[in-house]
Amino acid sequence: MTQRKSFGSDNHAGAHPAVLRAIVEANSGDAVAYGADDWTARVTEGLRGAFRAEGGAFLVLNGGGANILGLSILLRRHEAVICADSAHINTDESGAAERLVGTKLLTVPAADGKLTPELIAGQLSGRGDEHRAQPGVVAITQSTELGTCYTLAEIRKVADFCHANSLRLFLDGARLANAAAFLGCSLAELAEGVDVLSFGGTKNGAIGAEALIVMRSGLEADAPYLRKQQTQLTSKMRFVAAQFGALLQDDLWHANAAHANAMARRLADGAGAVAGVEIVHPVQANAVFARLSARHIEALRRDWVFYPWDERESVVRWMTAFDTTESDVDTFLADIRKSAEVSRVT
């Protein structure tokens, strides 16, 4: 196992020390289980305020769980979800939306991972036809799986289109913090027009803590029961809440995300200047997608952890985290330069 910083995923990072301290502090005596504790009350109220959410906040254990809970709140039994083909719910959740929610995903190829009203409209032709799954929800991801961010105006356009067409809008915010840091806006601004969204803590310095934010009052009624049924109501909830408490304190979530984004920018600027390396998507959050030769990838992967993204296109994904240092990036860049030269020699 390499001691070098992994560029494979922000999930490879450990926990932020403040999160660990908060867990230790919460470990004081007994607390009533299943979220009926003071930590959970404080944190859900804090999240509710930060998002200006009328429906409330529900803590869960992981991003996949938040997605399942969010979609199941919004969908009727015969309804389908329109999403980008690159959406995590489509590519990386082992068919959970189909299997556990029982929905159909209507996927759309989306440049830079972003849906637009035009792309959504292309999936509405089967409306009113009883033979077709009826689109009920649009799911977007912020920041996207391709490391890009919707602007506030882009989200507003998608939301307006959804609501004009009786579609509800779900947002997968596993990396919402990175988008807020990139756009320089508040969590409440990012959630405007969205019906239900997730807010990720795990990729931002927590061990395992995500929140499902219900923006509209009335939509939250089934959430407690669905969360329990979906095994996301953990008994020792105070420790999940404590993690979020640490991230919310003095906006640590924002500092962590801004730092991870800056490290991705540094990496992209350096790597993009190396002959034979092409940055293929705008770098707006904490992911860098780069095209380089197969030989170059192979040489780099001998010493560094990162993953191919599209082997046919020879594209890899490099991710940074809250604890990636400038020196980690510079050491990686030095090897990217060195191995570029070596892999050009035949």
Ligand SMILES: Cc1ncc(COP(=O)(O)O)c(C=O)c1O
């Ligand atoms: C955009 C997005 N959503 C959801 C998830 C799921 O999170 P988890 O692995 O915690 O279930 C991930 C995980 O990488 C993700 O990248």
